[in-house]
Amino acid sequence: xxxxxxxxxxxxxxxxxxxxxxxxxxxxxxxxxxxxxxxxxxxxxxxxxxxxxxxxxxxxxxxxxxxxxxxxxxxxxxxxxxxxxxxxxxxxxxxxxxxxxxxxxxxxxxxxxxxxxxxxxxxxxxxxxxxxxxxxxxxxxxxxxxxxxxxxxxxxxxxxxxxxxxxxxxxxxxxxxxxxxxxxxxxxxxxxxxxxxxxxxxxxxxxxxxxxxxxxxxxxxxxxxxxxxxxxxxxxxxxxxxxxxxxxxxxxxxxxxxxxxxxxxxxx
Numbered sequence: 001x002x003x004x005x006x007x008x009x010x011x012x013x014x015x016x017x018x019x020x021x022x023x024x025x026x027x028x029x030x031x032x033x034x035x036x037x038x039x040x041x042x043x044x045x046x047x048x049x050x051x052x053x054x055x056x057x058x059x060x061x062x063x064x065x066x067x068x069x070x071x072x073x074x075x076x077x078x079x080x081x082x083x084x085x086x087x088x089x090x091x092x093x094x095x096x097x098x099x100x101x102x103x104x105x106x107x108x109x110x111x112x113x114x115x116x117x118x119x120x121x122x123x124x125x126x127x128x129x130x131x132x133x134x135x136x137x138x139x140x141x142x143x144x145x146x147x148x149x150x151x152x153x154x155x156x157x158x159x160x161x162x163x164x165x166x167x168x169x170x171x172x173x174x175x176x177x178x179x180x181x182x183x184x185x186x187x188x189x190x191x192x193x194x195x196x197x198x199x200x201x202x203x204x205x206x207x208x209x210x211x212x213x214x215x216x217x218x219x220x221x222x223x224x225x226x227x228x229x230x231x232x233x234x235x236x237x238x239x240x241x242x243x244x245x246x247x248x249x250x251x252x253x254x255x256x257x258x259x260x261x262x263x264x265x266x267x268x
Contacts (some may be wrong), residue, residue, distance in 0.1 A: 005032040006039060007057070013050040013207050015104075022058025022065050027066035033092055040098035047267060049244075050214065051206050052102075053199050054125060054203040055109040062118025064139050065092070092117060096124035096151045100222055102213035107202055110186070120150035123159065126218065128185065129199055130177040131192035136185075142172040143268040158225055160185050172178040210249040211267040 007018040013206035019026035111131030141147035147169035156165035190198045256263035
């Protein structure tokens, strides 16, 4: 599907997805919100795409909500009632929920500002790699709203702990690339021009795994984060291993390991 504000480049089993509103630092308007929702929803049943790399065009990853863009009914945001505002809010929040539901691992390449909703997109990804220019914040609290939005209060404490999450959410202060690496928010920091190259080893490693094993691993990680006991986690892990063990890919993987050659997985 052709999008207006998203560029989706398919490189074999990998989608390189670029937020493409560089004139406004890829801020989220109605069209971009709709297209992100559409793209991630369709990924759920997509078995051809195995990995997604998400990035921003121009000088930013995503500056958050475009406050200057028209609302859906062209009414000023301040005049909308609670019901109308909640509908709009939920539509934006659906993006990160679909990012977590889709079985493909998502790697975000963050450079320049990743603010508010842009920060939320990075947080909802599975792996984050930062350019040296990256600066991220929970911008919501800086414009008269609460600091918890679009999943930030769910993701941040799980990624960096409650103390650092509280600092970022309650102040709206920026966290820059070096500290983001130090607290475990990102996996690596590289020069902006090297972001794509930095992502490639992660992509290569993922696409050499068995397709079902990779999908079930993301699902299991999602569920384990919120599991109430180790018994629940192990039950999920056991189920996944037995499912994978019934596949041709598992037998191919075992043979390739013993024969010291790359596996040829067929998603079967």
